[in-house]
Amino acid sequence: MRVVIQRVKEAHVDVAGVTVGSIQTGLLVLVGVTSTDQREDADYLADKIIQLRIFPDDLKRMNRSLLEAGGQLLVISQFTLYGDCRKGRRPSFDAAAPPEQAKNLYDYFVERLRTSNTLVETGVFQAEMAVYLVNDGPVTFVLDSNRVG
Numbered sequence: 656m657r658v659v660i661q662r663v664k665e666a667h668v669d670v671a672g673v674t675v676g677s678i679q680t681g682l683l684v685l686v687g688v689t690s691t692d693q694r695e696d697a698d699y700l701a702d703k704i705i706q707l708r709i710f711p712d713d714l715k716r717m718n719r720s721l722l723e724a725g726g727q728l729l730v731i732s733q734f735t736l737y738g739d740c741r742k743g744r745r746p747s748f749d750a751a752a753p754p755e756q757a758k759n760l761y762d763y764f765v766e767r768l769r770t771s772n773t774l775v776e777t778g779v780f781q782a783e784m785a786v787y788l789v790n791d792g793p794v795t796f797v798l799d800s801n802r803v804g
Contacts, residue, residue: 656696656760657736659685662709662794666729668778669785676776681726683788686764687736688757689750696800697764704728705771709794717794727774731786732761754781 660682667677684704709717710724721728734757738746751757758780769775778784 656689656692656700656764656800657687658700658704658798659733659736660704660707660709660796660798661685661788662791663729664789664791666786666788668729668731668776669787670779670782675779675784676729678727678729678774678776680724680791681773682721682728683786684728684730685733685736686730686761687733688752688760689737690752690756692752692760692800694760694763697760697767699800700798701764701767701771703798705768705773707796709796722771722773727776728768729776729778730765730768731778731784732757732780 663678663681663683665679666683667674669675682704705722706720708720710719710721710726712718734748734751735746737751738748739750740746752760761780765775765777778786
């Protein structure tokens with residue numbers, strides 16, 4: 656699994672002009688699933704996201720986790736995180752998991768995040784979405800559950 660996390664002051668996602676998920680201070684999490692991913696990958700990334708110290712403390716140092724900062728999560732599925740643009744002019748999505756497999760792991764990942772006692776909002780899997788955010792920092796990280804290397 657691969658995620659892009661952005662620290663935000665606020666964010667929301669619309670489907671067909673209707674807001675389906677909205678948060679205040681917290682993290683926007685874009686999630687891509689590959690065909691080899693398992694629940695262990697989702698567990699690893701969920702724990703990492705919740706505990707990663709990327710929110711400012713009183714001295715403005717990145718020293719607080721999402722939980723310590725009282726942040727919220729907006730989680731959006733994004734298969735294009737596994738787009739391969741190395742050859743030609745059209746991305747290849749061969750590494751992305753098939754929709755049913757990706758949805759199952761995405762749903763598990765969201766439920767796993769919800770066990771952290773923080774607000775977790777989502778988009779709609781496979782829908783055309785408009786994502787709005789106000790970056791805080793900006794602070795952006797890419798995390799991958801492939802911990803080898």
